[in-house]
Each structure stands twice: as structure tokens, then as C-alpha cells.
Amino acid sequence: MRAGTITSSLLVLLMGLSQTSAYGQAASQPVAQEDTVNAKLLCGNWKGSWISCKSGHNGRLKATFCRISPTQVQAKFTGSFCKVFPFRYKAVLDIVHEEDGLIQLRGSRKLGPLMGTFYYEATITENQFKASYRSKRDCGQWNMTRVACGCN
DSSP: OHHHHHHHHHHHHHHHHHHHHSSSOOOOOOOOGGGSTTHHHHOSEEEEEEEETTTOOEEEEEEEEEEEETTEEEEEEEEEETTTEEEEEEEEEEEEEEETTEEEEEEEEEOOTTTOEEEEEEEEOSSEEEEEEEOSSOEEEEEEEEEEOOOO
16 A cells, blocks of 8 residues: 555656646746856756655656756756656756856755655766755655757
């Protein structure tokens, strides 16, 4: 029963993210990438996986990133749950630390009374994206590597 509850909770979380993330957010204008210290860290397509620390569930994960201000990055994630259920998640992440070759990000989103608030922290280096997430009922990790850099 407990595994079923965790699976149901994660599925509700992913469905909530899919429904709220792709719609209803105002489009942001990107900052000129060449104007930033770490322009190449954010460019391109990223590919990897996510895993839940509580249930062990995991799946594919892809992302693109776009700096929308000097202090914020917009991330667009797509992935799968149970190899069958696709999800999309769009998040604005705050840059909490930046130096040459490294960007550290943090963000959160309220998912309602059932799931609480979804918190995430991430580090981007030249070819790696590592992040952790936690919510009222789950925690986990996202790990991706750059597939290609499509910056101009």
C-alpha cells in the first residue's frame, strides 16, 4: 500500500507540474547570451534522468535553459514517468551564485495542499547539470549532460 501511495503522489506531482508549468506563465525576453559571463553554460540541449529518493522511481529527462535576466534562468524540462507518462515543466530559477564555469540555481513552486511546495537547487558546469528536489511527499535528483551547444 505504501509504494502505491508514493507512486500516486509522484504521479499527481508530475501531472500538476505538467498542467501548471507549460501554460499561464508570461513569456520572458531572454538576455543577450554574449553579455553574460557564463553564456555557454546555459546553451544547448541537455539530456539525462531523474530519480526519486523515496520510491526509486525514475525516468528520462531533457532540458533547455535561457537566461531571462541577470539574476534568473528559465528552464524547460520534458521527461517521462513510468516510461509511459510524459510531463513538461517550465521553471524560473534564481541565480544564487555565479563564477566563471559555474552557476548555482534555486527555485520553488507551490503545488497546492496535497503536495505542498516543490523546492529545487541546481548546479550547472560546462557539461553537467546536477539538481536535487524536495517536496512534502518526495525528494530526488536530476542529472543531465549537454547533448550539443546550439548558441549563436
